[in-house]
Structures are given as structure tokens and as C-alpha cells.
Amino acid sequence: MGLEGIGARVARKEDKRFITGKGRYTDDMTVPGMKHAHFLRSPHAHARIRSIDASAAEKMPGVVGILNGRQLTEDAIGNLICGWMIHSKDGSPMNMGAWRPLASDVVRYVGDAVAVIIADTKAQARDAAEAVVVDYETLPLVTSAAAALEPGAPQIHPEAKGNLIFDWEIGDAAATDAAIAAAAHVTEMKIINNRLVPNPMEPRAALGVYDEAEDHYTVWTTSQNPHVARLVMSAFYNVAPENKLRVIAPDVGGGFGSKIYIYPEEIVCLWASKRTGVPVKWNSDRTEAFLTDAHGRDHVSTVKMAFDANNRITGLKVDTIANLGAYMSLFSSAVPTYLYATLLSGQYDIPSIHANVRTVYTNTAPVDAYRGAGRPEATYLLERTMETAARELGVSPAELRRTNFIRSFPHQTPVIMNYDAGDYEASLDAAMQAADYAGFPGRKAEAASRGKLRGIGMSCYIEACGIAPSAAVGSLGAGVGLWESAEVRVNAVGTIEVLTGSHSHGQGHETTFAQLVSDRFGVGIDSVSIVHGDTDKVQMGMGTYGSRSGAVGMSAVVKALDKVEAKAKKIAAHLMEADESDIVIENGELKVAGTDKSVPWFQMALAAYTAHNLPAGLEPGLKEGAFYDPSNFTFPAGCYICEVEVDPDTGKTEVVQFVASDDFGKIINPMIVEGQVHGGIAQGIGQALLENAYYDPQTGQLLTASYMDYTMPRADDLPSYKVSTTETACPSNPLGIKGCGEAGAIGSPPALINAVTDAISNNNLTMPASPHRVWELLNPAH
Amino acid sequence: MASVSMTVNGKAVSGQCEDRTLLVQFIRENLNLTGTHVGCDTSQCGACVVHVDGKAVKSCTMLAVQANGSEVLTIEGLASGGELHPVQAAFKAHHGLQCGFCTPGMIMAATDMIKRHGGKLDEKTVRDELDGNICRCTGYHNIVKAILAAAEEMGSTRQAAE
Numbered sequence: 001m002g003l004e005g006i007g008a009r010v011a012r013k014e015d016k017r018f019i020t021g022k023g024r025y026t027d028d029m030t031v032p033g034m035k036h037a038h039f040l041r042s043p044h045a046h047a048r049i050r051s052i053d054a055s056a057a058e059k060m061p062g063v064v065g066i067l068n069g070r071q072l073t074e075d076a077i078g079n080l081i082c083g084w085m086i087h088s089k090d091g092s093p094m095n096m097g098a099w100r101p102l103a104s105d106v107v108r109y110v111g112d113a114v115a116v117i118i119a120d121t122k123a124q125a126r127d128a129a130e131a132v133v134v135d136y137e138t139l140p141l142v143t144s145a146a147a148a149l150e151p152g153a154p155q156i157h158p159e160a161k162g163n164l165i166f167d168w169e170i171g172d173a174a175a176t177d178a179a180i181a182a183a184a185h186v187t188e189m190k191i192i193n194n195r196l197v198p199n200p201m202e203p204r205a206a207l208g209v210y211d212e213a214e215d216h217y218t219v220w221t222t223s224q225n226p227h228v229a230r231l232v233m234s235a236f237y238n239v240a241p242e243n244k245l246r247v248i249a250p251d252v253g254g255g256f257g258s259k260i261y262i263y264p265e266e267i268v269c270l271w272a273s274k275r276t277g278v279p280v281k282w283n284s285d286r287t288e289a290f291l292t293d294a295h296g297r298d299h300v301s302t303v304k305m306a307f308d309a310n311n312r313i314t315g316l317k318v319d320t321i322a323n324l325g326a327y328m329s330l331f332s333s334a335v336p337t338y339l340y341a342t343l344l345s346g347q348y349d350i351p352s353i354h355a356n357v358r359t360v361y362t363n364t365a366p367v368d369a370y371r372g373a374g375r376p377e378a379t380y381l382l383e384r385t386m387e388t389a390a391r392e393l394g395v396s397p398a399e400l401r402r403t404n405f406i407r408s409f410p411h412q413t414p415v416i417m418n419y420d421a422g423d424y425e426a427s428l429d430a431a432m433q434a435a436d437y438a439g440f441p442g443r444k445a446e447a448a449s450r451g452k453l454r455g456i457g458m459s460c461y462i463e464a465c466g467i468a469p470s471a472a473v474g475s476l477g478a479g480v481g482l483w484e485s486a487e488v489r490v491n492a493v494g495t496i497e498v499l500t501g502s503h504s505h506g507q508g509h510e511t512t513f514a515q516l517v518s519d520r521f522g523v524g525i526d527s528v529s530i531v532h533g534d535t536d537k538v539q540m541g542m543g544t545y546g547s548r549s550g551a552v553g554m555s556a557v558v559k560a561l562d563k564v565e566a567k568a569k570k571i572a573a574h575l576m577e578a579d580e581s582d583i584v585i586e587n588g589e590l591k592v593a594g595t596d597k598s599v600p601w602f603q604m605a606l607a608a609y610t611a612h613n614l615p616a617g618l619e620p621g622l623k624e625g626a627f628y629d630p631s632n633f634t635f636p637a638g639c640y641i642c643e644v645e646v647d648p649d650t651g652k653t654e655v656v657q658f659v660a661s662d663d664f665g666k667i668i669n670p671m672i673v674e675g676q677v678h679g680g681i682a683q684g685i686g687q688a689l690l691e692n693a694y695y696d697p698q699t700g701q702l703l704t705a706s707y708m709d710y711t712m713p714r715a716d717d718l719p720s721y722k723v724s725t726t727e728t729a730c731p732s733n734p735l736g737i738k739g740c741g742e743a744g745a746i747g748s749p750p751a752l753i754n755a756v757t758d759a760i761s762n763n764n765l766t767m768p769a770s771p772h773r774v775w776e777l778l779n780p781a782h
Numbered sequence: 783m784a785s786v787s788m789t790v791n792g793k794a795v796s797g798q799c800e801d802r803t804l805l806v807q808f809i810r811e812n813l814n815l816t817g818t819h820v821g822c823d824t825s826q827c828g829a830c831v832v833h834v835d836g837k838a839v840k841s842c843t844m845l846a847v848q849a850n851g852s853e854v855l856t857i858e859g860l861a862s863g864g865e866l867h868p869v870q871a872a873f874k875a876h877h878g879l880q881c882g883f884c885t886p887g888m889i890m891a892a893t894d895m896i897k898r899h900g901g902k903l904d905e906k907t908v909r910d911e912l913d914g915n916i917c918r919c920t921g922y923h924n925i926v927k928a929i930l931a932a933a934e935e936m937g938s939t940r941q942a943a944e
Contacts, residue, residue, distance in 0.1 A: 011874055018882030019870040019889060021817015021857030028816035123800065201821045201829060201883040201918050253819075253883030254918050286822035506881030506919045671877050675924060679880065682921030707826035707916065715912035715922040720905070744921075 005519030006735075009671045013525060014510040023251045026205040026220045027283040034207070035064050037269055037282040038125035040115040040132050041291065042107035045143070045363035045700020046154060047136040049105060052115060057131035062124035065276040066132065067268075068115040069104025077101060077271055078237040080264065082328035083479035086166050086337055089356075094166040097157025097361065099327035101237075101264035101271075107136070108156055108326035109363050110701055111291030116268050118280055143695040145323035145360040146300055156326065156361040165324060165359040166333070170341045171414050176354035179315025183306035187389040193377045194767045195298035195323070195693040196686075197290050197710060198370045200505075202253020204263065204293065205283035208270030212277070216244050221266045223249040224259045224503050225543020228480065230535045232262050232330070239270050249533040252505035256683070257369035258293045259505065260545050261330040265292075290705040295693055296370020298323040299336065299377050305385050311393055311403050313348055318355040318381065326361060329368035333359065338416075338476050339374030339464070339546075345413035346382040347424040347460045347637055348404040353414045363700045369545065371683055371745040375463040383459040383750035388763055397754070398428060398437070401460050417464060419635045422663060424460060426726045431458070431639035431661035434722050440643070452645040454656075457754025459640045461747035465739030466551030466634035466732065483629035484548070485541050486556035488517070488564050490622040492609035494602030496523065498560075499531045501541010502553030507741065508672045509549060515668050516554055516735075520561050521568075522587040523601060539625075547739030550668065551634045555733045559626035567622060571607055572599045574615040634730050636738040638662035640681075642751040646759045651775025653689055653756055660723045660747070665730035665738035673740045677723045680744020686713040687745075688752035692768050711768075784847045790815070791859025799846050805839075806830045808846035809856060817857040817886045821916070828915030831887040831894075832856045838894035840914070857886035860893065868939070869893045869932040878928035880919035891915050892929045901937025903930060 004010050017023050054066040080099040087093055103112050114134055119125035140154035147153060148163040156163055180186055207220040217240035223229050226247040234242035252259060269280045284292070299322050306315040322336035341355040372379075390400040402425065411419040432438075440456050447454035467473075470481030487499040498513055514528035531537050544553070565585065572590035573580035576597045584593050591598040607613060611620035643657040660677055667673050690711035694704045704710040729736040749767060756769045762777045776782065784803075787796035790813060797812040809815050809832065818841060821829035830841045833855040860867045869892050872878065879885040895911050896903065908929050909922070917925060 012877065014882075015874040015879060018879055018885050019857075019866065019873050020861055021815070021886050023817070023882045023885075025816075025819075025883065027820075028810075030814075123802070199918055200881070201827065201916065202819070202881065203821065251882065254881040256918070286824070286827075508880070675877050675880060675920060678921035678923040679919045680921075683918070706824045707822050708824050712826075712916050712918070713921075714916060715909040715926065718909075718922055720923050720926065721921065 004515055004525045006515060006668050008515060008669065010511055010515060010525065010669055012508050012511045013514065014508065025202055025251045025253055026207060026222050029207050029220050031207070031209055031279045034279040034281055035118050035120060036122040036125050037272065037280050038117045038122065038129050039113045039265065039282065040117060040129045042103070042110060042112040042114055044107060044136055044138050045110050046139040046141040047107050048139060049103065049107065049114060050135040050137055053133040054115065057117065057128040060124065060128040060131055062120035063128045064118045064120070064278060066115055066117050067272055067275060069100050069102040071275065072100065072102050072271065073104060075271065075275070076238055077267065080327065081236055082333050083330050084334040085477040085479070086168055086333045088166045089169045094333055095160035095164065096328050097159045101267045109365055111288070111365060112326065113264055116272055118272060118276055141363040141700040143362050143364050143697050143700055145298065145321045145362055148360045148362045149321065149358065156363060160361050163361040165328065165361060167358045168337055169354065169356045171354035172352055173354040175352040176315045176317045179352045180304055180306045180317060183314055184309040185307040185393060187305045187385055187392055189303050189385055189388060191301045191303060191381045191384060192766045193297045193299040193380055194687065196296045196370055196691050197693050198256040198258035198293055198296060199712060200254030200256055200258060203284035203286060203289045204259065204265065206266035206269040207279065207281040208266070208273040209279040210270070210274035217270055218246045218248065219266055219270045220248045220250060222252050222259050223247070224252065224255040224505060224545055226503065226533055226535055227501055227541045228543055229262050229266070233267060237267050239267055247535045249503055255505045256371040257296065257373055257545060260543070261294055261368055286707065287705050290710065291702055292365060294329045294366050294368035295325065296367065297377060298367050301381055303381055303385050305389055307389065307393065311395060311400055313350045313404050315352040316344060316350050318344060320355065320357045322357060322359045323362050323364065323367055324359050325364045325366040327366045329366040332366060332368045334478070335369050335374045340378050342416045343375050343378040343462060343464060344382060344415055345417070346379070347406060347462050349406045350414065364695050371680065372463070372742040373546070375742065376746045376749060379459065379461040379746050380750045383461065384753060387457065387754040397458055398432060401428065418632065420632055420732050421728045421730055422635060422637050423726065423728050424637060427637065427639040427661040427663055428460060430724060430726055431641045431659050434661065434724060435641040435657065435659040437641065447645050451648070453648055453759040454643065454645050455755040455759025456641065456643050457751045457758055459747050459751035459754065461743065462635055462637040463742060463746050464633040465547035465636055466630050467546035467548045468633055469631060470629050480542065481629065482542055483627050484552040484556040485539065485625065485627050486560045487623065487625040488557065488560040490564060490605050490608070492606055494605040495527045497529045497531055498557055499538045500553055500557065501538055501543065502549040503533050503544045505544070507544065507549060508669065512668045512672060513554065513557060516557055517561065520565065521585055521601060547636070547741040550737040551733050551739050552628060552630055554735055554737060555630065556626050556628035558734045559628050560624045563624035563626065564622060567624070568604055570615055570618060572604045575599050575604065575607055575613065630733060632732040634665065634732055634738040636662065636664050636740065636743050638743060638747060640747040640751040642755045644752070644755045644759055646756065646774060648778055651771035651778060653769055653774060655685060655719045658719055658721045660721060660744065661726060662740065662743050663726045663728055663738065664740040665727060666736040667725065674723050676740045677744045678721055680742060681721055681748045682713050682718055683745040684748025685718060685752060688749040688767050689769050690717060786846050786850050788849050788852050788854055790854045791856060801847060803846045804842055805844040805846045805849050806841035809841060815856050815858050819883055819886060821884065826916065827884070828891055829884050829887040831890040831915065833890060833894060838891050857890060860889065867893065868935050869896065872928040872932035876924050876928035876931060878920065878925040884915060884917045888915050888917065888925060892932065895929065896933045896936055901933050903933040905930065
């Protein structure tokens with residue numbers, strides 16, 4: 001692997017600017033003449049806008065302009081859309097309501113933007129916003145998905161009768177019902193997956209600049225996928241033609257899914273820049289982020305799992321209601337369908353599965369992908385059910401899982417996915433050993449002597465990453481292909497630039513992508529630069545989400561490297577009068593195998609550009625591009641085991657041990673992979689113990705809209721983690737990579753809740769397991 | 783408008799700002815030192831931590847005028863002569879950052895913490911005292927490791943100097 005190649009634990013190249021305060025985030029950008037935007041937002045969850053009077057506000061100090069939905073409509077700015085078409089089981093297309101970047105007639109959630117105030121300073125814009133008078137006629141509202149489906153519920157969009165967006169199914173209903181009818185045992189549960197707010201630490205921001213002289217548009221934005229933003233903003237929102245629009249996502253402070261989507265604010269900043277003639281910058285404050293960033297999860301499900309007399313699962317039936325909020329965000333329809341129900345087979349050989357999913361409009365913020373996106377919901381449902389079934393059947397949780405593991409590959413599940421490789425027993429064994437599972441009874445007794453209730457819980461997760469084969473997702477309704485692009489430029493002095501359509505917002509691509517090049521050509525990572533996040537530099541790309549940058553983005557780099565290597569060998573062979581099939585590349589040199597002849601890498605590169613002595617017919621230069629479209633999803637899997645201690649006096653849960661054993665396939669940089677797992681687990685523990693986005697059902701107000709009210713996991717809430725990996729090669733991409741970005745958040749919540757319910761001997765627990773909820777279960781008389 | 787003068791990263795600076803201007807706004811917008819970040823509105827996240835007269839302060843919780851006449855150290859001033867501060871070096875060595883947004887505040891808080899404890903820190907103390915700094919990427923595991931490693935190094939450096 002070399003010191004800096006594949007598998008090396010290399011410190012990150014990008015760290016220096018971050019640890020010295022020289023990172024460049026969108027809100028750090030300034031351009032001459034820049035003004036500041038403040039969005040006036042609806043304080044009501046559902047209301048008709050009777051009028052907007054900005055006459056007093058327009059006269060306030062520093063105000064440059066105040067725009068609302070009427071001007072937006074005058075300029076024919078398009079509706080925000082959901083880019084994944086789902087059809088209901090009756091064949092009808094999903095019922096998508098209109099989403100205007102600035103609401104002009106009806107507001108549908110607290111935070112819906114109704115006007116933008118542009119002023120010399122942020123404070124002036126905010127002051128003026130308070131002087132804008134909006135006359136609202138409030139309307140009845142509904143915040144929970146189940147309530148929104150009830151007859152007589154407030155109607156949110158005229159396009160979606162009864163607030164139903166679609167009623168979709170997957171799998172074989174008849175076979176599953178038959179399996180349940182014939183079962184020796186059926187475990188039934190109601191499962192709630194609590195609503196979360198992603199909360200990347202950098203709030204969203206946008207800076208829109210229209211250059212009238214060039215008729216050119218630039219937008220800096222906090223995006224995980226700037227090229228998709230450019231595509232959507234030009235093709236659907238009519239903000240700017242694609243060839244005249246540059247989208248830059250510079251350093252981005254975390255995403256976790258919430259920065260995939262194109263939001264009203266970046267559209268409005270760019271449009272407003274043209275309309276007012278000044279550059280317009282907006283950055284979200286934290287409460288705005290809580291109100292308007294796409295939320296995650298919010299499923300209510302029922303599940304029936306059927307077993308035969310040998311404890312083998314014979315059928316799984318799931319009914320889910322998913323809350324999509326007030327508007328359909330960009331990929332919202334895919335999350336509770338193809339990213340969720342297709343994973344309901346888990347690690348188990350289940351002959352029949354049927355899932356029905358209804359998605360629903362409510363008067364809450366839009367809901368879309370949040371770290372894991374559908375797969376945490378599937379895993380939580382399945383692994384809570386497995387644990388519960390083990391308790392009901394009187395077998396150990398590990399044994400029940402072993403009985404049902406898939407053991408031969410490829411494995412076709414009843415819900416589309418074809419698992420290519422895996423060894424679930426290996427990760428279970430590794431986790432049980434690392435957790436000293438056998439020693440648990442002793443630890444439980446010791447904890448009891450201190451008055452603490454100790455519990456243990458496990459979770460065996462699988463996810464689908466490497467998103468995704470373009471033709472396959474196209475056939476399922478995706479509006480885009482999910483390939484990735486790369487370009488490798490070898491400079492005349494031999495240094496190398498890699499341009500990628502992936503986007504790094506914490507994942508360390510500037511290091512790991514350079515490690516690929518180092519591994520291939522034996523050059524140091526310091527002579528390799530990674531270019532990303534700018535549509536003027538990288539032609540096209542699909543961005544970073546779904547743990548796809550390794551499996552898909554790096555595979556594109558590998559394809560481009562293959563082409564560079566082939567040409568480099570041709571040049572070197574010519575220089576050394578050897579056969580190109582005899583050339584090997586080692587330690588920064590091109591050598592003739594079996595001889596002492598060699599050409600340094602830089603000399604070959606220089607020869608490519610001087611072009612004085614190239615093989616006949618070979619073009620000068622050394623620059624190659626590639627698009628890589630994956631042949632299958634990848635299937636990371638693993639086992640997480642958690643131990644908790646509950647204080648019966650307070651109901652407070654402490655995580656005393658957390659063990660993760662993951663199979664991510666080939667690993668480029670173990671240090672970075674471990675960091676991804678740590679962060680994912682923290683978010684999973686957050687969901688299970690601390691976090692909950694709560695809307696007041698009467699008023700539609702988000703009561704958890706600040707860090708005073710929404711419990712973010714902090715250092716003293718969390719343990720240190722024991723993480724390790726097992727490896728089965730992934731046959732579906734050239735590097736054998738499966739992906740690691742989401743696993744921690746997917747696998748951990750059920751392990752936690754299984755542990756807490758074990759500790760308190762009460763299975764009737766919903767997330768988050770707050771001290772209050774746990775204490776109430778321990779003290780039912782109160 | 784108020785006139786404000788202070789020493790930031792060893793340099794005397796002055797400027798005009800509204801009375802309501804927060805120290806963090808003065809640092810970011812007047813001085814263009816954008817390494818100090820704003821991650822919340824409620825003084826919870828700690829992305830804005832700087833040192834004022836030698837103590838860690840959330841610069842979103844202080845008016846610029848309150849820092850008039852003070853010595854302020856921001857993340858940009860922590861390294862000296864091109865040499866990383868041991869806390870900065872430890873964050874890199876132990877992968878104590880991912881997206882980098884909370885990192886300046888974390889490093890400034892950690893530097894203060896190590897100083898207050900004379901380099902003698904354990905995991906529990908680090909976790910307890912870090913509860914005013916939120917990170918969404920790392921799960922804190924490697925941040926805690928980095929701070930403990932830096933504390934050990936700074937503690938032994940101090941011993942060696944004594």
C-alpha cells in the first residue's frame with residue numbers, strides 16, 4: 001500500500017486550513033457591493049396571506065429592496081420540485097402540491113418564507129422585516145401524519161386529496177399474509193421512528209451574484225452537490241441558464257443529507273441579485289435552520305414478523321405512514337420507499353415480505369434524507385422486532401439472528417435488492433467478542449450492587465450504498481442518473497490534479513482521493529491536488545450522499561487513472577525503447593520489468609507536454625476523464641452491541657459501552673473510516689436517547705427550535721466507542737469499497753433501545769429514551 | 783455607533799460598530815477574521831469561542847464594546863511563527879475534526895481547559911468541560927483523544943521547562 005496509499009492511516013491534508021481558522025465557508029465570502037438578505041417567515045403553520053404591506057419597511061435605513069412571491073411569479077421563477085416520481089399502487093402518479101420559493105397565497109408551515117428584505121447590513125434587514133405587515137387569515141392545521149389522513153383533516157394542498165401523496169407497496173401481499181396465517185409464532189409491534197433535525201454545525205448560507213455586463217450568475221451555496229443545484233436551478237427553477245450559471249460549494253460545514261436539496265433561499269438570493277442589481281448574501285441563524293432545513297425520519301409503522309417452529313422467519317408485513325411535511329423536498333419520495341422498504345430483509349433470509357407505505361402532507365417542515373435516509377428506519381423496525389421476537393420465543397438475540405442469517409451470495413431478497421457479498425456471522429462474532437458478551441451477567445450483577453439497571457442490546461444492520469446504477473434508479477422513478485465523474489490531469493512537472501463530482505463536507509476527500517493516486521503511481525499525496533465543489537472547474541457530477549463518494553466517486557477516479565496509466569506507459573516505453581506491456585510503475589518511476597531501465601514519473605510527464613519524442617500518432621498531453629456508473633448497490637453490514645446503565649431514581653440512561661463491527665469492504669484510510677463511524681454512532685445515540693423534533697399539535701409551532709430545547713448529543717452524553725471492521729470484498733466496483741458514511745447512524749438506535757428495554761424489563765419504549773419516559777415506565781403508578 | 787479599540791492576535795485594532803454589535807460580529811465582519819464561527823443563536827454551540835484577556839469566552843455572548851481595551855486571541859492567532867499550537871497539532875494527528883466548522887471553537891476551548899488544569903486532564907473532565915461545544919461530525923471520540931494528548935504534551939513540556 002505504501003506509506004500514503006490505499007489502507008494507510010494518513011493524517012488529512014485539508015486539516016491545516018481548518019485548525020488555523022482559514023477554512024472558507026459560504027458565509028465567509030464577501031464580494032464588493034454585497035448586501036444582506038433576511039427572510040420574513042410565516043409565524044403560522046397554515047394561513048392564507050391576505051396582504052403584504054412593506055411600505056413602511058422600504059423607508060427604513062439601509063433597505064435596498066423588499067421582494068415577495070408576486071415579483072417571483074412576474075419573473076417566472078419555477079416551483080421547487082421533488083425529483084423522484086413514485087406511483088401509487090393503483091398506478092396513479094404521486095400528488096405533488098406546488099412549492100413556491102416565496103409563498104404568495106398560502107403558507108403551510110411555520111418558517112415558510114413570504115418575503116425577502118435586502119439591506120446594507122444584516123441587522124438593518126432584520127429591523128426592516130419587523131416593519132413588514134403581513135395580514136394572515138389562519139387556517140386549521142395538522143402536524144402528525146396519521147392525523148392528516150383522518151377524514152375531515154385540514155386540506156393542505158389542493159393536489160393531494162386527504163393529504164395523501166401516494167399509497168405505495170412493494171413485495172408479495174398474498175404470500176406474506178399466507179406465511180403469517182401459517183406461522184408458529186407472530187411478533188407484532190408498533191414502531192415509531194422519531195423526527196429529527198439534521199443540524200450540521202454550519203447553518204445554510206447563499207451568496208448570489210448577477211453580473212449584468214456578462215449576463216452571468218454565480219452562487220456560493222452550502223451544498224453537498226453543486227452540479228445538481230446548477231442543473232435544477234436552470235432546468236426547473238428558471239433562475240439562470242445552465243451555461244451562464246456557476247455554482248460553488250466551498251468548504252461546507254457538514255451536511256448529513258440536509259444540504260443535498262436546493263432550497264428557496266439560494267434561488268431567491270440569486271434571483272434577487274439580478275432583480276436588485278446587488279450581490280445578495282443570506283445566512284441562516286440556528287432557529288431558522290431548525291424551522292426550514294429538511295427534517296429526517298418521522299415514520300409510524302406496524303409490523304408483523306412470522307416464524308416457523310424452528311424460529312426461522314417465514315414472512316414480514318409492514319405498514320408505514322411517513323410524514324413528508326408541508327412540501328415535497330427534492331428526494332423526499334425516495335426515502336420512505338426505495339431507500340427504506342427495499343432494505344426490510346435486513347441480514348435475514350426472509351421468503352416473503354410485503355410493505356405498504358403512505359406518504360402524507362402535514363403543516364411541518366419538509367422531510368427528506370437525513371444520514372441513512374430510510375435505511376435507519378428499516379433497520380430500527382427490523383432489529384427492534386428481532387429483539388422482541390427473541391424475548392417472546394425465549395432464545396438469545398444472537399441465536400435468533402444466526403438462525404436467520406443469509407449465508408450464500410449473491411442473494412436476491414423479495415424486495416428488489418440483490419446482495420452481492422457479506423459475512424454477517426463474522427461481524428456478529430467480532431462484536432460479541434469485543435463486547436465480552438459472555439461476561440455481561442457479571443457486569444449486570446455488579447451494576448445492580450450499585451443500584452443501577454444494566455442492559456445489553458444488539459443490532460445487525462444492512463444498508464444499500466454506492467448509490468446507484470443509473471438505469472435501475474431511472475426505472476424506479478429517479479429524475480437523475482447516479483453515476484460519478486472524474487478527471488485526472490497530470491501536469492508537465494508530474495504533479496497531479498484530480499477533479500471529482502463528489503463533494504467533501506467533512507469526509508476528507510482531499511486526502512483519500514489523493515491516496516488512490518499515490519497508491520497507483522507511487523507519488524506523494526502532497527503532489528496530488530483534489531478539485532471539487534465548483535461547476536466552472538468540474539464539468540458535471542452528482543455529489544456526495546448515500547455513502548457514494550468511495551464506491552462511485554473513487555471508481556470514476558480509478559477509471560480515469562487506468563487511462564492515464566495506459567498512456568503514461570506508452571510514453572515511457574517509447575522513451576526507453578521497450579514494449580509497453582513490460583512497463584511497471586513503482587515509487588514514482590516507470591520501469592522496464594526485469595531490467596534496471598527506468599524513467600522518473602515527472603520526466604514522462606514532461607515528455608508528454610514537450611511532445612518532442614512521442615510514439616507516432618499519440619496526442620500530446622496527459623489528461624483523462626471518466627464517468628463511472630455502478631453495476632449494483634453496495635451492501636455494508638455489521639453488528640453493533642450496546643450496554644447501558646439506567647438510574648432507576650432518575651430514569652437517566654448512561655451508555656457505558658458501545659461496540660461496532662462493520663464490514664465496509666476495502667478501506668482507503670482507516671482513521672477516516674473510524675471517524676465516520678464515531679460520528680454516525682453519536683447521531684444514532686442522539687436519536688435513541690436525546691433528540692426529538694416536536695411540533696405542538698394545536699399551534700403547529702416547533703417547540704424544539706433551538707439548542708436550548710432540542711437536545712444535541714454533547715461530549716458528556718457519549719462514551720468512547722470500540723470500533724473494528726471485518727472485510728468481505730465488494731465485487732460491484734473496482735476498488736471493492738462498500739461505503740461507511742451512514743452505518744453508524746443506521747445500526748445504533750435499535751442497539752440502544754434494545755439495551756434500555758433490556759435494562760428496565762419493559763419493551764414499551766419509544767425514542768428518544770428520555771429520563772422522563774424511562775422513569776415513567778419504571779414507575780407506572782405515577 | 784461606538785468606537786472600539788482592542789488588541790487582537792497581538793495587533794492593535796479599532797473600529798466603529800453599532801452598540802448592539804456582538805464581539806463575534808466585530809471579529810468576523812469588521813476585522814475579517816472568519817475563523818471564528820457562529821453556529822447558533824443561544825450561546826450553546828461554542829463555535830465562536832475566543833480568548834478575552836486570557837480566558838475562553840463565547841464571543842456571541844459579549845458585545846464588542848465590552849471587549850474594548852481587551853486582549854483578544856482568535857484561532858488565527860494561536861499558532862506562532864508558522865508552528866502549530868500543540869492543540870492544533872493534536873487535532874490533526876488524532877483526526878479530531880471532520881467538516882472543520884466547530885473546530886476553531888473546540889481548539890480555543892480546549893487550550894483554555896488544558897491551561898486551567900495545568901495539563902492534568904482525564905477523559906471525564908474533558909467530556910464534562912466540553913459540554914459547551916457542540917460537534918455534529920466526530921461523535922467527540924477523537925476530539926477527546928486529541929485534547930488528552932495535547933494536555934499530556936503540554937504538561938510534560940511544562941515539566942521539562944521547570
